[in-house]
């Protein structure tokens with residue numbers, strides 16, 4: 001899975017965002033910026049508000065307060081609430097875990113969903129649509145499943161199909177909620193390599209939720225560490241991934257080393273049994 005060069009620039013900025021479910025506040029004044037060509041990873045414990053924040057950036061969760069702006073290649077920042085669904089879908093896509101499986105539909109037809117903002121009425125697929133679908137399937141390793149029904153796929157295969165749907169949309173901003181969940185070792189590595197290529201070669205602005213802190217350290221340009229709905233720390237991996245920050249937020253002992261061979265940060269949670 002290797003991305004090919006395209007020029008794209010878009011950025012997104014969320015400022016002091018407050019999000020609620022009913023009367024319960026689950027995100028309280030969070031700010032995050034996604035820059036073209038950069039990967040920003042959202043990390044933090046279960047329930048800290050990562051997915052809800054990402055969903056609000058995809059216009060899927062109403063804000064109680066704060067602003068979220070999108071800046072296109074030439075334009076001024078625009079508040080996303082002022083953009084209609086079609087214009088927004090030209091600029092931003094979200095990969096998430098919550099999908100009903102369209103059991104009987106063939107993979108190629110599912111990936112074609114990604115072209116919805118580009119299509120007019122009931123017109124068939126244009127050559128551009130077909131090229132974008134083929135490319136998205138190539139990048140996600142789903143070409144050989146094109147004619148299979150979704151109901152025949154494994155969880156990880158289906159996940160790659162949903163990633164292909166997002167890539168077929170050809171947006172400048174890509175939001176990814178745990179894209180490596182359910183994937184085997186090879187496709188975890190290939191998906192993260194693809195995310196890296198999409199940022200570096202295609203200048204996409206990428207926001208990604210990851211639970212694996214070593215993956216986040218290796219992939220991200222900047223990190224946002226959430227805890228109890230607030231941003232506990234944000235900055236470069238070295239600034240955020242400190243033993244102090246991680247021990248405080250995850251409430252266990254965490255050790256952080258620099259791998260002498262690779263220069264990469266290594267995060268090691270310490271189990272109760274190791275402490276004896």
Ligand SMILES: Nc1ncnc2c1ncn2[C@@H]1O[C@H](COP(=O)(O)OP(=O)(O)OP(=O)(O)O)[C@@H](O)[C@H]1O
Pocket residue numbers: 021026044045046047048049050051052053
């Ligand atoms: N549909 C919902 N209704 C009510 N509360 C919800 C709903 N979805 C999430 N929450 C609550 O909102 C808070 C934030 O959840 P969210 O899914 O954003 O966290 P997260 O950091 O993505 O967690 P995880 O790492 O477990 O995926 C949690 O306390 C959760 O219980």
